[in-house]
Amino acid sequence: MFLHRKETIMPVKVGTPDARFGQYLLEQFGGATGELTAALQYWVQSFHVTNAAIRDMLQDIALEEFSHLEMVGQLIVQHTAKLDQTPVYDAPLFQMKGVGPHLVDSQGSAWTAAYVQEGGNVVRDLRCNIAAEAGARQTYEALINRCDDEGTRKVLVHLLTREITHANMFMKALDSMGKLDNPMFGAVQPDDTVNIVFNLSQGDDHRGPWNEGTMFDGQKINYVENPEPRGGLPPAPVNNDDEAPSIVPVK
Amino acid sequence: MFLHRKETIMPVKVGTPDARFGQYLLEQFGGATGELTAALQYWVQSFHVTNAAIRDMLQDIALEEFSHLEMVGQLIVQHTAKLDQTPVYDAPLFQMKGVGPHLVDSQGSAWTAAYVQEGGNVVRDLRCNIAAEAGARQTYEALINRCDDEGTRKVLVHLLTREITHANMFMKALDSMGKLDNPMFGAVQPDDTVNIVFNLSQGDDHRGPWNEGTMFDGQKINYVENPEPRGGLPPAPVNNDDEAPSIVPVK
Amino acid sequence: MFLHRKETIMPVKVGTPDARFGQYLLEQFGGATGELTAALQYWVQSFHVTNAAIRDMLQDIALEEFSHLEMVGQLIVQHTAKLDQTPVYDAPLFQMKGVGPHLVDSQGSAWTAAYVQEGGNVVRDLRCNIAAEAGARQTYEALINRCDDEGTRKVLVHLLTREITHANMFMKALDSMGKLDNPMFGAVQPDDTVNIVFNLSQGDDHRGPWNEGTMFDGQKINYVENPEPRGGLPPAPVNNDDEAPSIVPVK
Amino acid sequence: MFLHRKETIMPVKVGTPDARFGQYLLEQFGGATGELTAALQYWVQSFHVTNAAIRDMLQDIALEEFSHLEMVGQLIVQHTAKLDQTPVYDAPLFQMKGVGPHLVDSQGSAWTAAYVQEGGNVVRDLRCNIAAEAGARQTYEALINRCDDEGTRKVLVHLLTREITHANMFMKALDSMGKLDNPMFGAVQPDDTVNIVFNLSQGDDHRGPWNEGTMFDGQKINYVENPEPRGGLPPAPVNNDDEAPSIVPVK
């Protein structure tokens, strides 16, 4: 069961409203890297994760992300408070949809669950969460770099900070399963090509720990400088061109 | 410049065509966790990554993923080769769109670039790639578990294997920057809440290395069992209700 | 600030798991008429509504809808608990994405914020909410009619019931503003065509209180049986065809 | 069968073309609250509504909305007539896609049928239509407030007017079924929680006719100030984590 308190975690006080900056802020309300993506991703994962402790962690963080969505929304409400004094061709999204946050990104694209990555395995879920935190942190840095309102910046730095905290938590959880520095997981054993690295983009080639030396499990990496196909010519597709006989229904 | 050889990396030979299984395979052709997502994600990242060695790695792997897309497509071509002998209400997607692969997932949803995560920072990019590999691996395991054609299964195990190889490469690259077990990156310093963990979902609470002990940088974690809002009541939104005065254009 | 209690509002106990029915249930988890649509619609509205009492009502109901999302998710978790015993071509969505709920509808389409209707005016918002409740109620009835598990049905009837309660609340709020049986709202006065009704689809024509008698404000309805255009021939578009001169950049 | 007359219902005469304002106008051509949404929503509903009189009403109004789509399109054609004299970074959508209307909103997002609400029950349909009219009216008001061309404004006021007329018609139809001030419809009886109202968002709480007094059917509202979950701890999900045994295909 969800509950709500009509106060934010931290004070949200915008100094100088700027509806144009409010439009940028939508990126973290209804955008790919925004708080809604994080909140729903962790929340949905919590339904299928068997381990009760990790489920608890996912729900704790999901709830904080919903609370962060609220804080970003409050920033946007305040930044659009003087929309009637904003030149008519600025902040077009708010001019059309009204003041306050909407579930779109800074370019006006509607939020889609295609942003959410989850399902099937807790290791997969946690790796997706570390990625989600990195994306959110990155957008907050972009916003902070373009922000000159002190009150807004303070909130944005807090929100960026919490993404680091959450990344730490997801990394610790992965580490406790031995999956932080181990690419393997799941029930299927890889075949004997697992230590091969192909040089398929040629010119200005480079070597580094990812294509020389050993893998995390100690296997020697086998670097193939000039890969050749070994699949032969694939079979021709069945005829479904102009001259093809009609398909007769099989019921 | 891209080149193509009309052979696959490994042989692709389906034993018994099954258009219904072909529809499942679409998940890795035009689905969220599929080869197109991986190929385009790494390829697009390669344009903005400054480090030439990592850019080379991203392009090598992107090219392999394009080649994997081709292999999944070949599986689907062969699995739909007897569509005219498939009962009319099975494999509805191919019944309507024709044999061979299409850029949709197993449920018929069109591929969207909303699946792709990239931009702004190489650490963010690499974390997203580890997540993408985990998602792809997970779907391959789901397919393998539901597959009883030996030829198909051999290809799927190879494709799953390569996702592990790629995950190893991305992890090695992150590790070489000191970012595999370090949640911090970027230019903004976190504020003083970075070591706080909130217990916002209550009941059946658990503790683990993510909410007790220390963070990766050694800071002591501060667990708040009963968090209270500290933001006060947010300001009321501006009036934009029924009684609101009309906005006068400011040009 | 959001909080969560790890219990549902009402007990959720599925008798006989059926992954195929679980797929139907997704319609109310990640579908157009589902609980996520309702929760986010009311929540987002609460940011821009000036009236504190209606804002409170919107937040109370939004929180309940989040809690209902949780209940639908719990139904799906339980209905997919025996997925490993489900024939491989049934419940294809869970076969690919894993057990538990996902943010898609019963056809596998990702949830999109295009489902959400809000913005600009509280009367508009409340009318959208009455529509949202009607859609949710309708889908619950469809699910109940197709459900033969008693435990599931009990939860679905409760969820349907609450949509009626919420519809009652939104209607009461509209009524308190005099907008339940009054089509007018906002600051723009209609022109003199407001009482005209056009018969544009002809054949098998019918009359009813919507095209005869009076409007809610008492104006006599003017029914036009054979409407004629009064706009003349619209001006030709500017030339942008093959022969058009190139546009020269104006900077 | 559809027919068309090459004249608009009312004259459409733009005084001073402004491609930037043309981009705003797209909101009502290819946007969520636009004429296409209304036309298609009512048209699609007309296929499943049994009552011939209401079906006739839905088709009459749908046809008018198609005719309004034409008028909005004519406004946009005229507003983009001087695109070659528009500074190159203004009206970017037309700069790329050419003059005249396109099926996108003012932010360039493609129209999607996810905007359309219909299906299953005529009461549900009519409630959705009242919501659609309210959304359309709201956007017209936003456009009128930002418009300083008299010819354009006259057309916009007419289009806003007609939304009020249509809202009146839909309300009259609902009223004739006794459903305008009655939240109940459909065949399922609610359970005994129908008169309970939960205070789930706490702080700055308010009471109003929606959470005190009686419901429309006279039942006393039961306001629960401090709701407690009554669902117990939900059952743990089935194991589908890392350690889970593989699923064996059941055919």
Place this chain on the structure above:
Amino acid sequence: MFLHRKETIMPVKVGTPDARFGQYLLEQFGGATGELTAALQYWVQSFHVTNAAIRDMLQDIALEEFSHLEMVGQLIVQHTAKLDQTPVYDAPLFQMKGVGPHLVDSQGSAWTAAYVQEGGNVVRDLRCNIAAEAGARQTYEALINRCDDEGTRKVLVHLLTREITHANMFMKALDSMGKLDNPMFGAVQPDDTVNIVFNLSQGDDHRGPWNEGTMFDGQKINYVENPEPRGGLPPAPVNNDDEAPSIVPVK
């Protein structure tokens, strides 16, 4: 101005309702190749085409496509007339959304204006229309091949027939401009690579009139069997990695 007559162009009489086939029919109601795509594509084009005769043709055909949408909708209404006798796990889309057509394709994906191709030039528009007609014809053939109801088949053959008629019309219009067998159009002159053909996919190479002999304008085709890049190594991207200095706002 649009008008409607409550009769279809041709009789629509389904013999044996089959809700599962009704779901297939959605492909031509709300699918990519369906009547809505055609109707809206030609209609939107008609706004920007300068030539009055071609504009008239586009509008005549658009109106017929709207009338065809109506006929497909009537087929679906009749095929879903016995949904209450359809096994509960068949035709899941109608089970959830109700009888009659909906604006989705046979897989349940919502119609999107991304299907529509138009803008900028009448030659481009007409070429897109020939493509649209080919797609529609193809899906009608797929439906006819899977249909065993005589009444339905008769309507489908008529609809397929009309796509051929329309294709003929669009081809005739292009031909009257000299653009049917001429790839050139528009105001920009091509550079001197226009007659080069690259062999970029190698192995099992073939020659045909597209890569040997002459182009339509008589130029000799220059076939490059082993293309080499001539672009040199592209410049490194600007530094936007981890170590990059923060961007300072430039206002």
Place this chain on the structure above:
Amino acid sequence: MFLHRKETIMPVKVGTPDARFGQYLLEQFGGATGELTAALQYWVQSFHVTNAAIRDMLQDIALEEFSHLEMVGQLIVQHTAKLDQTPVYDAPLFQMKGVGPHLVDSQGSAWTAAYVQEGGNVVRDLRCNIAAEAGARQTYEALINRCDDEGTRKVLVHLLTREITHANMFMKALDSMGKLDNPMFGAVQPDDTVNIVFNLSQGDDHRGPWNEGTMFDGQKINYVENPEPRGGLPPAPVNNDDEAPSIVPVK
């Protein structure tokens, strides 16, 4: 198998970076008419086309389009190289997502496979490709007309040129099958309405080779100036309104 050379086909050298023009260029990277659409459309078609020579042609051109995608990406990288000196409210997409290309169009809408047209028949595929080339050419002309950087313009003219080359190839292939000036293809014979043309949009009517004279096969066109419906009144839909009895599950 795909290979890559780290050089572009032609040199890509931007003179004066302009991030705002970079945003326009996204239209051909991640937009509807862009290189990704072309590359993937031809590539996917190549899987189901039976004719080996045409399959080879499709793959050759697909590979070139991937290489063009790379060139457009290089243009965007260079145009965003001075983003830190771009005023903060210009080029908002790059301000939020970082420098370099992204898989969105110039308005920020994510690329979707709904843009891709393919399937079922090689004639249909080739007609779609001619349309795709026309759309790409049109957008390149729009970009060239708005471009004042000589280096950029040179690349854009090359890319436009190649679309003409490809259109020539697709037309030659169609011509070799006798389908360039013949609307017929496929296995279904049209009915006897194939030579009828309806005047459904009335007023300012025009005649031309598409609605007078003969069709390509010599049949006389039958122009119907005042079409009448011949379908009678369609049957009423089944009752699914408020009063409808519940559907009982049929399993």
